[in-house]
Amino acid sequence: MHADHYRANIDEGGVLESDFCLKDWTVRPHRSCIERGDRTVHIRPKAMAVLQCLVDASNAVVSRHELFDAVWPGAEVCDDALTQQISELRKAFGDSPHDPVFIETIPKIGFRLMPEINESAPSIAVLPFNDMSEQGDQAYFCEGIAEEILNALCKVANLRVAVTSFRFAGKNLDVGEIGRKLQVQTVLEGSVRKSGDRLRITAQLIKTSDGYHLWSRQYDRLLEDVFEIQEEIADSIANALSVTLKRKTLDNQQHVDPKAYDLFLRGLSFFAKQNIQDTIYARQMFQRALEVDSQFGRAWAGLAYTYGFEYLYFNATDVNREEALRTSSKARELAPDLAESHVSAGIAWCMMQDFEKAELEFEKAIELDPTSFDAWYFFGRDKVHEGELKRAVKLFERAAQVRPEDYQSVLLQSQLWHSLGDSKREMETARRGIERARVVLELNPDDNRAYNMGAFALLRLGEREEAEKWMKTSLENAPGDSIVQYNAACLHALAGNIEQSLDCLENCYLRVGNLNREWLLHDSDLDAVRGHPRFADILAAFPD
Numbered sequence: 001m002h003a004d005h006y007r008a009n010i011d012e013g014g015v016l017e018s019d020f021c022l023k024d025w026t027v028r029p030h031r032s033c034i035e036r037g038d039r040t041v042h043i044r045p046k047a048m049a050v051l052q053c054l055v056d057a058s059n060a061v062v063s064r065h066e067l068f069d070a071v072w073p074g075a076e077v078c079d080d081a082l083t084q085q086i087s088e089l090r091k092a093f094g095d096s097p098h099d100p101v102f103i104e105t106i107p108k109i110g111f112r113l114m115p116e117i118n119e120s121a122p123s124i125a126v127l128p129f130n131d132m133s134e135q136g137d138q139a140y141f142c143e144g145i146a147e148e149i150l151n152a153l154c155k156v157a158n159l160r161v162a163v164t165s166f167r168f169a170g171k172n173l174d175v176g177e178i179g180r181k182l183q184v185q186t187v188l189e190g191s192v193r194k195s196g197d198r199l200r201i202t203a204q205l206i207k208t209s210d211g212y213h214l215w216s217r218q219y220d221r222l223l224e225d226v227f228e229i230q231e232e233i234a235d236s237i238a239n240a241l242s243v244t245l246k247r248k249t250l251d252n253q254q255h256v257d258p259k260a261y262d263l264f265l266r267g268l269s270f271f272a273k274q275n276i277q278d279t280i281y282a283r284q285m286f287q288r289a290l291e292v293d294s295q296f297g298r299a300w301a302g303l304a305y306t307y308g309f310e311y312l313y314f315n316a317t318d319v320n321r322e323e324a325l326r327t328s329s330k331a332r333e334l335a336p337d338l339a340e341s342h343v344s345a346g347i348a349w350c351m352m353q354d355f356e357k358a359e360l361e362f363e364k365a366i367e368l369d370p371t372s373f374d375a376w377y378f379f380g381r382d383k384v385h386e387g388e389l390k391r392a393v394k395l396f397e398r399a400a401q402v403r404p405e406d407y408q409s410v411l412l413q414s415q416l417w418h419s420l421g422d423s424k425r426e427m428e429t430a431r432r433g434i435e436r437a438r439v440v441l442e443l444n445p446d447d448n449r450a451y452n453m454g455a456f457a458l459l460r461l462g463e464r465e466e467a468e469k470w471m472k473t474s475l476e477n478a479p480g481d482s483i484v485q486y487n488a489a490c491l492h493a494l495a496g497n498i499e500q501s502l503d504c505l506e507n508c509y510l511r512v513g514n515l516n517r518e519w520l521l522h523d524s525d526l527d528a529v530r531g532h533p534r535f536a537d538i539l540a541a542f543p544d
Helices: 045-056 064-071 081-092 141-155 175-184 223-240 257-273 276-292 297-314 318-336 341-352 355-368 373-386 389-402 408-419 423-443 447-459 464-477 480-493 499-511 519-523 533-540
Strands: 018-023 024-026 033-036 039-042 059-065 103-106 111-114 125-128 158-161 186-195 199-206 214-224
Touching: 045 064, 045 081, 045 111, 045 297, 059 064, 064 081, 064 111, 081 103, 081 519, 125 175, 141 186, 141 223, 141 257, 175 186, 175 499, 186 480, 199 223, 214 223, 223 257, 257 276, 257 297, 276 297, 297 318, 297 341, 297 373, 297 480, 318 341, 341 373, 355 499, 373 408, 389 408, 408 423, 408 447, 423 447, 447 464, 464 480, 480 499, 499 533, 519 533
Parallel strands: 125 158, 125 186
Antiparallel strands: 018 024, 024 033, 033 039, 059 111, 103 111, 186 199, 199 214
């Protein structure tokens, strides 16, 4: 296995993108839940797929046969399977089979969705704020402010938040075009001027249909007021869109030193680049933040992430594993209500191969924040390490639902379906992953990970020439990245390019200086080169 690697049969890989309303409930298919006020009810994928089929019929009757074909294509299932999904939906909506207001049973035929479907649920995209500081060196801070507001809005009931919006940074698109591309009704944009400990933040909420400003405000405050400003903006947006903000403010965030927070945002900016050098820079920023404020739980979680990522992707040393465990433990101590604290601990326990403790931490993270992509995604990675591939697929699918633009969680499913011998699902998820990767690359051509991971899906789909082109682009963008070199070695081995594969493996070990011996010994992607003398030389170069 290489390194990192609206018809809707969820288990078959379909993704439901659009939210809609049924009476006073908002249905969020991509999160597998329905919401009303402060209440959220989670629905299993098959039940959500049945609901979507009823929605697609636009209040017409859908036969039992049609539902079986759509939700369980080609599978032999009993009538009870459909009955169970209908029962789950009725229970979720509080509906009665004897006096229904949501789902009507048509005896001996099928079912009909009764309420009118309102697809105008409020929706928003948050753009990175513009840096208006005199030196133009505050991009990390502007992006951090916008991301904090975005995260708060993700907790808003009855509001769809397009988390892809940051990819529009610097694209000079008008709000109408952004609205069309992201299918949102409103856009939040703003600017930040930071000078010493003074802040000026301007924000405006704009309708994408006509450019009308629904709300705007300017904040002239001290840096220490940044959290209050973020909360005020989120509250104002919720009021403007007539939705309810559900926020759980963390005590440690309320009292964090503003200088530590500034360093923390610098760390996040580096960490988002996902390469070894920037991961190390991120670690340095988180460490400096903790030197200023040693009680800053989020910085401890960020520090734990850097050790975990370095171990998983770049440098599997005992030091990284032990530091990941130590720092995640500190994060849980100081910020027990922060999902990231438990995700970092789950990653650390996974590295320790204590899968039982890892599972408890990931489940706690999901309990705290069901919309946490990292919780679902790394829970899936944990199950891959444990060898529970079918469960890993389901967790990656939940990650893909939580973040509908993410390609990684979908492409990894294709890899797992290959290992499980299900070629149909392998191809379907490969196609879906490539579609997502292409959208990302259209908005952000510098996303090297999309090229690197997407190359494997293209090869699975028989697009060998394009696969090799994508991998070549990835190598040119990051020749010193060991993961890129290793994945290129795997791709070339699978494509039968033996010498090129070995060149990349030698680059990993001899030039980049980072190669995991366990991958060499057990990765089936390298079977084609394992008997080559050059491969034996690479293995022999490892110390005993």
